[in-house]
Amino acid sequence: MSPVIKKKGEKFTIPSKYLLFILTCLCTVLMGLTFGTDIFNRPLNTAVGYVVVPFQQGISKVGSWLSSRKDELIQIRQLLEENVQLQQQVDDLLVENTLLQQEKAELSRLRELYQLDNQYDEYHKVGARIIARDSGNWYSAFVIDKGENDGLAIDMNVIASGGLVGRISEIGPNWARVTSIIADNSNVSAKTLNSSDTMIVSGDLQAMQDGVIRFGQLIDSQDGVAVGDKVVTSHISDKYLPNILIGTIHTINRDSNNLTKSGYLTPAVDFEHLEEVLVITDMKWEMEDA
Amino acid sequence: MLRKIILAVMILFCFLLQTTIFRSLAFAGIVPNLLIVLTSAFGFMRGEREGLWVGFFAGLLCDIFFGDILGFHALIYMYIGFLNGKFCRIFYPEDIKLPIALITVSDLSYGMICYVLLFLLRGRLDFLFYLKAVILPEAVYTIVVTCLLYPLVLFVNNRLEGFERKRAKKFV
DSSP: OOTTOOOTTSOOOOOHHHHHHHHHHHHHHHHHHHHHOOTTHHHHHHHHHHHTHHHHHHHHHHHHHHHHHHHHHHHHHHHHHHHHHHHHHHHHHHHHHHHHHHHHHHHHHHHHHHTOOOHHHHSOEEEEEEEEEOSSSSSOEEEESOOGGGTOOTTOEEEETTEEEEEEEEEOSSOEEEEETTSTTOEEEEEETTTOOEEEEEOOHHHHTTTOEEEEEEEOTTOOOOTTOEEEEOSSOSSSOTTOEEEEEEEEEEOTTSSEEEEEEEESSOGGGOOEEEEEOOOHHHHHHO | OHHHHHHHHHHHHHHHHHHTHHHHTOBTTBOOOHHHHHHHHHHHHHOHHHHHHHHHHHHHHHHHHHOSSTTHHHHHHHHHHHHHHTTGGGOOTTOOHHHHHHHHHHHHHHHHHHIIIIIGGGTOOOHHHHIIIIIHHHHHHHHHHHHHHHHHHHHHHHHHHHHHHHHHHHHO
16 A cells, blocks of 8 residues: 555645655755756845844854953953063054154155055955854854845955955855865965965865965976965966965975975964954956956 | 744754854864754654754755755755654653764764765865864764753653643644
8 A cells, every 4th residue: 555645534744755755856956956056045045144143143242252251361360461561562662663654654655656556455345253153064164244235245355364264155135154265175376475486275174173274286496485485365366366365384395296386384364263354345356347 | 833933943043052152162173063963863752754854954054054055964964864763663762872872873974974975075085084083073072962952852852742742632
């Protein structure tokens, strides 16, 4: 007898193995559809944006309040000692600052002379707070509390404390997911600041544990790249803006093919203790049009 | 209806805990997998059908926020819920050994599936590293959290079942 037969007076239900089969098909279709397109993203992202994100904002506010109270208690004593030292440092720096200001005036004069424009300062930035982190342990993405309503869009670059954090990979009305450059599924085209040798910086879970990022395909025939060199985003990428600091070279090795080099970078950003980030609202393609 | 609402609230609650509070309590960057605990608990407490639905929606929530494609986690969680439902017949609320064993196996197999599909297929062959760095710590942490979370889930389920029995009696 078929299990789907309806008995009198009983509510009709599909046996769970058929239900499993139907949902499996549904998932497979969804995966196939969302692999190439993003047709479901808008309605789903909007829906969860209004249900989940307010809670995440609330909880992370409470969480950061709690953890900052905890830190305060620990740090009070250290701070008192530090305060004395810092006061002295302030005096020193004040002197230094006046000197630097004079030099800055000189620099801007020279810049005008050379017609160099400092793009880094000219990017428009929006501050955002991290409200949730990846639910699994495999990748390191996080959610910020600003979205389309605040003028953000997919592929905008995210920075913190002067270094590149990642880019927006998914967006809802009041939230956005940032895929960080240390995540195992991310690659960034980069170059060294000194010699403009290009390389690919790719996130790696294994390297992440040691607090470094892997890089490879560095063509450096003149052996000009050394440990400690600054690495910034290159002009090649269509998503990352040029000249954003990624980190400094930590180790460098020649590959077995004797043509390219690879190694590890120390990132400029402390990914473990990120709380606030800046989103650059200028897009690469906009800049090229202008 | 009441059961559906409570289940939805519990999934949401676990997801929120996992992405916010537990992230700041994480040891060595590893968070326990509360959604697995919930999925397999409802699987072996209530049977295949409920495990399957809880898993599906828990996975879908992960996919929307953190997945590249929709349906990947939904599929894994759904099968975990369904397979846990096979043990519904030998489940007794007083017994703690079966739930702990099932949740551990569920979390380990979730880790394995993720490793194979997300990492091995991209040529990351160092299985031992991933086992030591992610899969095992996550399983251990999940078991610890299970000891706290599972009695709560069991309590909620018992209350729900009691409520449903009472209402069924009223109808007769």
